[in-house]
Amino acid sequence: MRKIAIWGIADIGQLVIKQIKGYFKEWEIVSVIDNNPDAQKIEILGCPVEPPESGLDVAKGVDLLIICSSNYYEEIGTEAVQKYNFPEERILFVKTSWPSGLQMHPAIRQENIRFMPLSENLEYIKNVIEELKASEGILNSIGIKYGTDKASIMIVENGIRLTHDYLRHYDRLFQNARNEKKTICELGCGNGASLKMWKEYFTQADIIGVDINPRAKGFEEERIEVICGNSTDEATISQLRDKGQFYAIIDDASHAWGDMRVSFEKLWDLLESGGIYILEDCFCGSQGAFAQYPPVVYDSQSIFDYVLSRAKILNFCKDWNPEYNHYHFNHLPDKVKQIERELDCITLIYGACIIQKR
Numbered sequence: 001m002r003k004i005a006i007w008g009i010a011d012i013g014q015l016v017i018k019q020i021k022g023y024f025k026e027w028e029i030v031s032v033i034d035n036n037p038d039a040q041k042i043e044i045l046g047c048p049v050e051p052p053e054s055g056l057d058v059a060k061g062v063d064l065l066i067i068c069s070s071n072y073y074e075e076i077g078t079e080a081v082q083k084y085n086f087p088e089e090r091i092l093f094v095k096t097s098w099p100s101g102l103q104m105h106p107a108i109r110q111e112n113i114r115f116m117p118l119s120e121n122l123e124y125i126k127n128v129i130e131e132l133k134a135s136e137g138i139l140n141s142i143g144i145k146y147g148t149d150k151a152s153i154m155i156v157e158n159g160i161r162l163t164h165d166y167l168r169h170y171d172r173l174f175q176n177a178r179n180e181k182k183t184i185c186e187l188g189c190g191n192g193a194s195l196k197m198w199k200e201y202f203t204q205a206d207i208i209g210v211d212i213n214p215r216a217k218g219f220e221e222e223r224i225e226v227i228c229g230n231s232t233d234e235a236t237i238s239q240l241r242d243k244g245q246f247y248a249i250i251d252d253a254s255h256a257w258g259d260m261r262v263s264f265e266k267l268w269d270l271l272e273s274g275g276i277y278i279l280e281d282c283f284c285g286s287q288g289a290f291a292q293y294p295p296v297v298y299d300s301q302s303i304f305d306y307v308l309s310r311a312k313i314l315n316f317c318k319d320w321n322p323e324y325n326h327y328h329f330n331h332l333p334d335k336v337k338q339i340e341r342e343l344d345c346i347t348l349i350y351g352a353c354i355i356q357k358r
Contacts, residue, residue, distance in 0.1 A: 002027050002028070002063040002064070003027065003028050003029075003030045003061070003062040003063055003064075004027050004028065004029050004030065004062055004063065004064050004065075004066060005029070005030060005031035005032070005033065005055065005056070005058070005059030005062045005064075005065045005066070006029060006031070006032050006033065006065075006066050006068060007033040007034070007052070007055070007056075007065060007066070007067045007068070007080065008033070008034060008067055008068040027063075027064075029047055030047070030058060030059070030062060031047065031050065031055045031056075031058040031059040031062070032047040032048070032049045032050065032055070033049070033050055033051070033052055033055030033056065033059070034049050034050075034051075035051065035052060037051075052079070052080075052083075052084060053084070056080065056084045056086060059086070060086070062090070063090065064090055064091075064092055065080065065086055065090055065091050065092070066092050067080070067091060067092070136152055136167070136168040136171075137167065137168045137171035137172075137175075138171060138175070138178075138201065139167045139168075139170055139171040139174065139175075139197070139201050140152055140167040140168050140171065142197050142200050142201050143167045143193075143194070143197050145197075146193040146194070146196045146197045146200075147191075147193050148163075148190075148193040148194040148197050149163040149164055150163070150164055150166045150167050150170075150194055150197075150252075150280070151163055151164075151165070151166075151167050152165040152167070152168065164280070164281070164350075164351055164352075165350070166278075166280065166349065166351070166352055169347070169349050169352075169354065170278070170354075173276055173354065173356075174201070174202075174248070174276075177202070177247060178201060178202060178203060179203050179204055180202075180204060180205075180247075181204045181205070182202060182204070182205040182206075182246075182247035182248070183205060183206045183207075183208060183243055183244060183245070183246050183247060184198050184202055184205050184206070184207050184208065184246065184247060184248050184249075184250075185208045185209075185210065185240065185243075185246045185248070185249045185250070185267075185270075186198065186207070186208070186209050186210070186249075186250045186252060187210045187211075187231045187249070187250065187251045187252060187253040187263060188210070188211060188251070188252040188253035188254070189209040189210070189211040189213075189216040189219055189226060190252065192209075192216070192218075192219035194250075194252065195207055195209050195219050195224050195226075196219075196224075199221075199223050199224055205223070205247070206223055206225070206243075207223055207224045207225070208225050208226075208227065208240065208243055208246075209224065209225070209226040209227070210226070210227045210229060210231050210236060210240070210253070211226060211227075211228065211253075212228065212229065212230050212293060213228075214228050216228065227239050227240065230296060231251070231253055231259070231263040231266075231267065232259055232262045232263055232266070232296045232297060233296075237266055237267065237270075240267065240270060241270060245270060245271065245272035245275070246267075246270055246271055246272060246275060247272055247275050247276070248275060248276045248277075248278070249267055249270070249271055249275070249276075249277045249278070250278045250280065251263055251264070251277075251278065251279050251280060252280045252281065254288040254289065254290060254293055254295050254296075255280070255281040255282075255284035255288045255289040255290075256284065256285070256286060256287060256288030256289075256294075256295030256296075256297070256298070256299075257282075257285065257286050257299040257300075257301065257302055257303045257306070258286060258295055258296070258297030258298050258299035259288065259295045259296055259297050260279050260282070260303045261297070261299055261303060261306055262296070262297045264277060264279065264339075264355075265335050265336065265339065268335075268338075268339050268342075268357075269338075271357050272357070273357060273358060274344075274356070274357060274358070275356070275357045276354060276355070276356050276357075277354075277355045277356075277357070278352060278353070278354050278355070279303055279307070279352060279353040279355070280351065280352045281351055281352070282302070282303045282304050282351060282352060282353060283351055285302075286298050286299055286300055303353065304348070304353065307346060307348070307353045307355065310336070310339065310340055310343060310346070310355075311343075311346045313340040313341075313343060314343060314345075314346065342357050342358050343355065343356075343357070343358070344356045344357055344358040
């Protein structure tokens with residue numbers, strides 16, 4: 001029987017261990033390791049949780065050391081190799097995410113894959129990727145190619161990691177405009193992957209990125225321009241206004257509810273008739289996703305609730321005057337009234353809101 005050691009249980013603890021046990025039905029878990037002294041007080045599946053110095057001593061003869069972590073797997077792997085002399089070729093990193101545990105795409109069937117180094121599953125994973133590209137649309141295929149987390153999966157060193165899976169929804173909305181001369185704006189450039197994706201998908205479009213980090217200027221190339229600034233700031237909005245009307249505005253910036261709302265209200269009039277405004281990663285809360293970039297505006301109301309409040313106007317017939325038939329409408333700020341007059345459709349998907357203009 002082949003043997004496994006597992007390093008890292010953290011918050012997901014027994015869930016991850018049980019999942020690994022399920023994938024490796026014929027394998028024996030001989031050592032469970034964690035740096036946290038509190039974790040070392042428990043026992044999982046008959047294995048006491050040990051500190052690295054003793055756990056790795058037991059693990060030296062195993063066939064595979066699985067390192068489970070959401071953020072620190074590279075550091076742990078370096079420690080295992082350099083400090084404890086564990087053979088690098090027998091280490092596998094498994095990306096985890098509380099509370100879902102191991103991130104496995106449904107198309108990767110348990111009976112066909114084991115958590116082995118990528119080389120041992122390469123052909124299977126390659127086939128899965130091609131199936132996903134074919135089934136989930138052109139935009140998703142391009143997103144996978146560039147490694148944006150908007151796609152359904154991301155190819156990582158040892159396999160495939162699930163990501164947000166937005167693009168198959170966007171593809172249905174954007175496909176008729178792919179080859180038209182349009183201008184696309186993305187708030188938040190990240191590592192530049194999605195800017196390249198938009199450029200390849202929209203074959204004739206100009207892509208405008210907005211980011212507060214000056215390094216994002218390095219993503220510029222033909223048909224891609226980056227404006228350094230905050231999308232809630234009037235100076236940045238003035239620069240965007242100079243670009244004319246946008247076919248699509250995608251907010252992938254701070255993810256803070258207040259910033260998303262303010263940007264939406266200020267940029268709505270820059271969206272062309274029939275255009276699409278997308279709010280991404282709406283689950284990140286009032287503080288946003290990046291501690292180093294605190295939000296400019298704090299809202300306690302979730303952005304989903306804000307969008308649903310706007311959607312109420314869609315319950316009225318076009319011939320009705322909402323000024324007289326919707327008491328809530330009469331008490332809204334003028335800029336929000338204007339947005340509601342121009343709403344055509346709102347689509348909610350997991351993690352994002354898609355808003356279309358008349």
